[in-house]
Amino acid sequence: MKIPFKYIVRSLFTRRLTTAITVVGVALVVFVFVAVLMMANGITQTLIGTGSDDNVLIARKAANGEISSIITNDVYGVMASLPQVARDADGKALITGDVVVIINLQKVGPDGGMSNVTVRGVSAPAFQLRPQTKIVEGRMYAEGAREIIVGSSIARRFQGAQIGNTIRFAGDNWLIVGMFDTGGNGFNSEMWGDVRQLQSAFSREGAYSTVTFRLTSPDQFDAVKTAFEQDNRLQEFEVKTERQFFADLSEFMSIFLSALGIFITSFFSVGAMIGAMITMYAAVANRTVEIGTLRALGFKRRSVLAAFLIESLIISLTGAAIGLFLASFLGFLQVSTLNFGSFSELEFSFALSTDIVLLAVVFSLFMGFVGGFLPSIRAARLNIVNALRSA
Amino acid sequence: MPAIIEVQNVSKSYWRDSFEVPVLNGITFSVPEGEFLGLMGPSGSGKTTVLNLIAGIDKPNGGSITVAETNIAALSESQLAKWRSTHVGFIFQFYNLLPVLTAYENVELPLLLTSLSKTDRRKHVEAALSVVGLSDRMDHYPKQLSGGQEQRVAIARAIATDPTILVADEPTGDLDKNSAEEILTLLERLNKEFKKTIVMVTHDPRAAERAHVVRHLDKGELK
């Protein structure tokens, strides 16, 4: 492509306002595109970080999420006796049956509506299974007492969810004695208490929602899976790695947000593309004499086509860069929403990934190409004599 | 002297909406090497059309045009583009410099179509600019130059690749008396000293005076 690059770049600067407007248009489209994908990714990342590959989580096969799963005591006993269940130094099985329920609490702040918070009754091994869960303020709940600890996200976002408050549910007052932090995974948006206390409070004695245990080693997963398929006492239950289970809980939201976001963005990206097209047509119209001169000097049609196409691509890439730059600041935001998969509140951060950046760049190149294509063809097809005459 | 340009029985018409307007009707003439030819005629006589055809930016409907032994009427568009870059130097009435490029970069433009290295290109550009006497304005943009200076840069651009012929379309049409003088003197010099074959279309009788030969076109016919 023989037309000098500096000609292309400098030509962009001669029509500053109109180029700027077009760039802003592309930037807006890319910003929204990236923001939505960052949101979906943020939810997924938070939930993926919730589980580990060292643990497996068992729920009832048909269950949609933990709250609709039921595992009775006898089945729990079968699971606890599996050879793949790891034991700690004292020989205690690293297994926990969790009771998972949802309570309604009022959010803090101007939005101030109600939302659902997950309350998880756990047994002592749960803290060994999930070592990222650390008490950062106050103390651990006492077994046998109506006490609970709250994740830092809940303490932050809900009214009456701080240390020292009591929350009323199941006909009793529960005292919040401590706050825990998990470094930003899904458990941060939960409240934990003693499983026996919660079982009795909710009349769920004799049953758990889900069961989680540590594998003797991660490669034992397949062995466990086979055990579940073959033992007919376990056939109604499904085993996944803990990480996979929570990742799956993000699936619905993630797909919903991504699909809707991409669908809508594609639509109004056409608006930006047309804006680019209008700008490029005007550029061609204003430089007709220049184009004729270049052709007269001997530059070929395809060089002219390439020059204008590149101009259009520069505009869209610049817009993409701005959009991406602005969107990256969203990464500092911590937001919270109801996760459809678990039907309860989840705090997360917008998360950028290389895939998202790549997609944004490709998308913007596409916009620049489509927007610039027809005008570039027009520029290339100009008849030399007519172009020169239009001075 | 051998003819460097041979126009044989060339006709050309244009289409205005759905009307066919014949402009040239089988004209024949030749231009010997080293000649300075002036073409004059009233508006619509076809003189610019003849220029465009010789320069290879337009194609005749009939006949042949041979420049330096190449029948350019038979070349494809792509071939013509390549041919133009080495064989023709253009000088337009309104200079047609690219406003976003400096004088240097404008003169360098046709050289980019050759395979010369950056250093060699520099040599050619500097030589051309010194011939037209604008070496000190290399880095100026067209809007920083006067009309006469712009035209001189345009001429430098036209000679930068050392083309076979120079074609000029009303080169003094937009200039005041003094600048016009400068340009015409320059063209004369290019013809006498550098032996350049020049075909110039003009309205201006003073410009015509400087040419060796003046021919008149009227209604597509050469007198």
Next chain:
Amino acid sequence: MKVLKLMLKNALRHKLRTTLTILGIAIAVVAFGFLRTVVTAWYAGVEASAANRLVTRNSVSFIFPLPYSYRDRIARIPGVETVSFASWFGGVYIDKNQFFARMAVDAQTILDAYPEFRVPPDQLEAFLKERNACIVGADLARQYGFKLGDVIPMDGDIYPGKWEFVVRAIYQPRDEKIDGTQFFFHWTYLDERMKANTPARAGEVGWYIIKIADPVDAASISSQIDEMFANSRAETKTETEAAFQQSFIQGTSLIINLFNFISFVIIGIIMLVLGNTMIMSARERTKEYAVLKTLGFSAKHLVGLIAGESVIISALAGGLGLLLTYPVVGAFSLVVPKSWFPVFYIEPSTIVLAGTAALAVGIAASFFPIQRALRTSIVDGLRFVG
């Protein structure tokens, strides 16, 4: 009205550019209209609420049950006409992706509480007679091809085990605002299995639906109910149906805000496209505006010309966009399972919003070029080469 003619001619001067502008804006309007439709669909539950219905649920959260024994006590409160109830069944039909509302209800009273679900009397009778009969919404029936007499198998999760239901009635929603994708069966069928397998869970109800005689009494009856059950094992929270539906969406306020934000961005893009075109056009006509000024046209005329052209374009584009939104929304409804977005149609508020936005943008986009035209002196204008 010669000025109007001039405006139109101006707009038509650059046909390609005007066409592209209208097209670009129209498509953005479609995006806007579609997005608003999604947001209004979100609130469908709230919109469909009746002022004379209250919902009583466990005060801890929706997932905890209430005793069946509450029913008679609620029914005795003055002003209460009908007491019905429902339990969320959940379960899996075919696979986890088949989502629609599945509930066990008080068969005798449910249609009384929800008159907007229309069931032919003979079907209703058939439903009442059979213990594992079910009622499906007409939209759901269409989605899955259910016919009267079909057997629908389900895998329970909250209520484990294999279940089978027979379609004995299909309800027609009263209008497009009403969800036609719901599935009801006899609560007694659910309860009898609980009595047999897990007696601890028998006699439990998900939530109560209370039809009251006068909407004015909503607040007082609500407090009466809650007071009645305060300090019991299952404390209640009673509110209007609208408030109950609203509480479901409150958790998703982040997403709704996201959608609203995107709506603004779309408007912004429309403004940019139109503004860009208007600036270009005005720039090209700088000399003409100067000539008009010399002829005696005043600032007022110029403002009218430029703003008028801008508004004509945005009005045309807005109209075109709104027209196109209908097929897009329609296509979406066809492609996406009805049960995911049971109520999905373009509300009048969306049309008004889009129309107003188009008009506002039309005016706003002309600010810059008007400013420029007014500020350029006649002399400078005549000299303009562009």
